[in-house]
Amino acid sequence: MTTKVERRIKIKYRVRNKISGTAERPRMSVFRSNKQIYVQIINDMTGTTLVSASSLGMEACPKKEQAAKVGAVAAKKALEAGITTVVFDRNGYLYHGRVKEVADAARNGGLKF
Secondary structure (H helix, E strand, O other), rough: OHHHHHHHHHHHHHHHHHOOOOOOOEEEEEEEEEOOOOEEEEOOOOOOOOEEEEOOOOOOOOOOHHHHHHHHHHHHHHHHHOOOOOOEEEEOOOOOOOOHHHHHHHOOOOOOO
């Protein structure tokens, strides 16, 4: 019997075998902990993080609002860095709730998936 974390890691590796970030289309990776949510835009060819955003310091509002704000901030920083299209990496999480909020806010911020 596998735990919830082991199941997510299996899904993560299955998804990561199919997608990777390039210089033209970097990978937008989402990590969600119990209290925070983090977004990184990564060029996998060089192994560098181009843009990052997190919900640290936003504890006053609900988690879904935090996720939407993080997605908007990530999109704004990406556009400033000259990134317009990304590959979305949900990192093994279901495309639901906070992960969906991040993606929708990033799309509304101007990123293309």
